[in-house]
Amino acid sequence: MSLREKRLMSELKSLTQKTPDLIKIVKTENLMTWLIEITGAEKTLYEDETYTLQFRFDTEYPLKPPEVVFLQESPVHPHIYSNGHICLDILDESWTPALTVESVLLSLISMMSSCKKKERPPDDSSYVRAWKKNKFSPKKTKWFFHDNKV
């Protein structure tokens, strides 16, 4: 069994046995694509709002990060584009193989929790317009990480 398969099976097992609050595993029929719901934490701007995330693991996982996007509606947040792409350093250059699906989910919940104002990134419309032409993966985007406050 490959490193990717073995890692994903062990992650799935521990995440199913002990799923943290605000997280719900929706579908993992295919080990390489997972759908997971997260709910905004209490007393935050996203309280009781539920969003669906899609995780895709290519053959280089866990040496490379998974591709993580919001499906359907994405939360209105300064680091989340309206096409579901997320600007988060650990999904890009700051990824390390010690991070897991669970730690990514907790980072996203925490990123949403610290948000003070629901708004889209300033370049949302131009980014999404460019994306609509060929629907590239967020892993192809050259992200600039400039704000670690939200």
Added chain:
Amino acid sequence: MEEKKSNLIVTIKKWHTVSSWTWGAGDDNCGICQMPLDGCAPECQFPGDDCPIVWGKCGHKFHLVCINTWIQRNINEPTCPMCREPWEFRDD
């Protein structure tokens, strides 16, 4: 009274011995493959000499095969997957 000594003569036909080993890494799992450090990484067939573990100067430990695949990705500036410090093998 004279103490009687009897010498019991036994013949050992066979015996079983049991031993156990560990890398001395506790019950930790490898932070890369998530398998037990005393177990075996997905690329290895058997735990033990086939799948040794190594320590970095930062104190974090991994299966040798696992940290090697990670280092090869970032050959110029390898970092520890756990603490992001520059990765250097600890000399023992």
